[in-house]
Amino acid sequence: MSTSNSIKQAAEAARGKTTEAMEATKAFADSAKADPIAVKNDFLHTPFMRAALPFINGGAAGMVATTVIQPIDMIKVRLQLAGEGVKTGPKPSPLSVTREIIAAGKVMDLYTGLSAGLLRQAVYTTARLGFFDTFMKKLTVRAKEKGTQIGFAERAAAGLSAGGLAAMIGNPADLALIRMQSDGLKPLAERKNYTSVIHALQSIAKSEGVGALWAGAAPTVVRAMALNFGQLAFFSEAKQRLKDTNMSSRAQTLSASAIAGFFASFFSLPFDFVKTRLQKQSRRADRTLPYKGMGDCFRKVAADEGILRFYRGFSTYYVRIAPHAMVTLIVADYLGFITK
Template sequence: MSTSNSIKQAAEAARNKTTEAMNATKQLADTAKADPIAAKNDLLHTPFMRAALPFINGGTAGMVATTVIQPIDMIKVRLQLAGEGARTGPKPTPLSVTREIIAAGKVMDLYTGLSAGLLRQAVYTTARLGFFDTFMKAFTTRAQAKGEKIGFKERAGAGLSAGGLAAMFGNPADLALIRMQSDGLKPAAQRNNYKSVFAALSHIAKSEGVTALWAGATPTVVRAMALNFGQLAFFSEAKQQLKDTSMGPRAQTLTASAIAGFFASFFSLPFDFVKTRLQKQQKRPDGTLPYKSMIDCFGKVAKEEGMLRFYRGFSTYYVRIAPHAMVTLIVADYLGFITK
């Protein structure tokens, strides 16, 4: 008898939940007809959307920033690949590289690899900003429960963790970007002339194996952790320090972004340099690779090209990182404001 009653109670509860869900759906539809803005706000405040918004806003912000700075990224990669293996090799400048690219083709060649850059941001920046925001909320909740405030240690931990996790997801797109940008350095007969990021990924997987899509993953992860430590941790810290100054909100965001861009560049450039070299390399006729690992690459470059080679193009890198950080963080801040 008790079993029968339990079944009846369960069935009645299921019917009640179904009725409640149908009523809620009807109410949302009625609200949408009567007040579209209120309906949008209801959707934005569902648990799923609250969890997803940091990732959506982060990815959108990163893609906007990449579209703006793609030519600078192209120049940065070409600077890092110039004079490989020679201490006294060519000493290109951002201007000379730009002239060379334009002379060899057309102005739009500066946007080579844009599809890979956008895919990378859709994966990498979506993940890193989303994870960072999620970790920061968790740290903040834990600190408030103890009656404390989060400090630089928590911000650094969130930045390092978010950067490392996101870099693993984004490595294939990052690899495709480097291959597309360096393809023009090869003799015409040896170029792959990738039509899109998906063509590049397919060609690499077929000719070198699927695992090759994670070539250079170690320096990519370390570089991402260093970059995020510099960018997100220092941006969050700078905003906190500037909060009580006479600067307006926009000026605070711009200043904090510039500060974050400098530290992100300083900490991450050596790893970005090694990442570019490892991702560009392909097997020689004898089946060997120029560099065996991140450590091997660091050692060979330091010995053959000098320690300062790791910081070649720092100004270009900063001009690439700082605006990207500023545009990304400003757009993310704005999207966070209109979707809060």
């Protein structure tokens, strides 16, 4: 009898729990229908999503910008590789390089390496902007606790740290991009004819070893730190300075992006130049490489081609960096706004 009563009580308790669960589910569904934005915001404000959103927004913004800027990046790389080891001779211009690429193939050749560029942004910019945003939030909290404001030194430190960390993670994709863009400069018999970024990565790892995927990592990291220092630190600083002007919010963002793009270009171009040379190089017949490392490349280029060679194509580089910075920062700002 007691066993029968126990079973009955358990059944009634289970029925009660089921009814409560059904009522809770119905209430959630009704609230979702009544206010879907609130449900979305609940999801966006979970601890995991709050930590992940800066990285997601950064990656999405970088990929949009790369799709727009890829042809300019292709021209920039070809300009940096032209006349290697020669101080005199013809000086290519962005227009002549563009004509040469189109004459040799078709207009879409300007998008060579887009898959590698997108992968690089998915890895590098995701980490770069994500780390920077995370660092800035922690610095903001610390500054508030001390009753102070974040200074330029803190912004610079956050930009340098975020850039260096992200560059190490994204170096293989960056290497694949350079190899794909420079492949067309080789004689037909020596071309790898990469079909995608995955094919390029597999081919490099198979023929040169997995460690080769981090070729040029040193200048890549220094370049990223210099670029981030110029882009993120000066963007943040410029926005802060323009805040009290009568410019609209959009005009402030555009102006700050243009300023950040100039400083990012100025500080990072020499390292970008060396990075391109190191990542493009391949072993000669005697198994030696043209450059032993970043310092050797700087020394040889300065001696053989002149100091100003490091700034060849500055206008093209700025046109590549500034719009990329503007699109990336504007999209990231917008995504950050709608996911607050």
